[in-house]
Amino acid sequence: MMRRFDFRRALLGAILGLGASSSALGQSLDLASARIIDLTHPFDSKTIYWPTSPSGFELKPLFNGVTKGGFFFAANSFCSPEHGGTHLDAPRHFAQGHWTSADIPIERFVGPAVVIDISAKAAENSDYRLQPEDIAAFEAAHGRIGEGAIVLLRTGWSTRWGDRKAYLGDDAPGDASHLHFPGFGAEAAALLANERRVRMIGLDTASVDHGPSQDFPVHRIVAAADVSGLENLANLEQLPPTGAIVFALPMKITNGTGGPARIIAVIPR
């Protein structure tokens, strides 16, 4: 407990710009219960990739044991398509000439989380798409979505993670023509990207477009606006509608169209 407490004081004290002797330091002590939530699924042989992906995640042990020097050592190599598991879609994924993974300004990976819960509607209709009316309802309850927000769509699908057929709607290898899962709608995506000017969008399914999509309008709309996407998120049910801060840090791949990302949310209280 002491370690946790000290850490929060240090973290929040530093963000507040307070020295250890500042009289205002007491203010940060109210936030000792701040939590960090991991929004990331692990990468392993069960990690879900798009049905047409040439491969999944492959880990190759290079060494695992006691060396000639007498000490333990272990190291691996791995291969992965960029777009599988919990990952980033860079604008370059669907917009020629736009930012690659390594081009995206670092400030774009950090922002206040806005969590829109459509899990009840998605439970009724697995192909449900976020509508402008859903955004209006969210804003009526929680205030207008601010410029620079990171909008996370909670569909409830992460409870299906690990079950390919339940998660994607179909598990036929190489065939992406019979998928079913919820997503953003094109109008809602345009509203978020172009009017609210959000920093990123993300969700707990395999694609920002819903399963049946074959022309990926949401991907294209957000990429054209230099808004990145986050897919296959975990633990969104642990986030409040507003108030968390997301840090979504992807691998910095030169010429990357996306890639594995470690994504966390910091909840101040």
Place this chain on the structure above:
Amino acid sequence: MMRRFDFRRALLGAILGLGASSSALGQSLDLASARIIDLTHPFDSKTIYWPTSPSGFELKPLFNGVTKGGFFFAANSFCSPEHGGTHLDAPRHFAQGHWTSADIPIERFVGPAVVIDISAKAAENSDYRLQPEDIAAFEAAHGRIGEGAIVLLRTGWSTRWGDRKAYLGDDAPGDASHLHFPGFGAEAAALLANERRVRMIGLDTASVDHGPSQDFPVHRIVAAADVSGLENLANLEQLPPTGAIVFALPMKITNGTGGPARIIAVIPR
């Protein structure tokens, strides 16, 4: 400028737990100049790996052009050993049974940065190792290193990044027996891991042990204490000795001994 300002207000307001109408919101406006520094080198064919690594970073384009549907699309696959470029060493790398990349508690990836500058000594002696006296001198100037800190060693070596021979001291493929670069010393590492109980250590060279090391005492000491390492960091010269907050988020690899990490520092003022 307006976007940047609004973002900082939103971010810091959220951390402070302040609503938009809070009278205390003005306080966060003083921090409008907060900056985010990317401490990460990009992954590409020039990324530096250990001389005995079986391969470097390999990017394989899967598609890059206009689809049958008439829209642009691009995606890649990639392969990489875990330990190259800007990456994390999990405790499992050198300590049997200790945390893998996916095991490390998420709170361990975030903490107040302590930046110890040995670049002058390293310029004189490229095999220099951080000594307990260097830590004592740092603490005399900046205060005791707190539990949970992330201690970053600035050696100046990141200016050599891209030049294998200058960075590693030798560029003979497959031969790691003639390397020269600075690092942590074993006594200093033990002090940081076991007495100061820091969260992570990191530096701007290829290894937390200095180049000539063949038995890697620093790796073994910190791994045994469940302290992770960060290697091949960039831009440490942009950080203050104290006051920044590090977010070092690695790929979440099941059974991983480490892996690519995107590492940033948030400087409040």
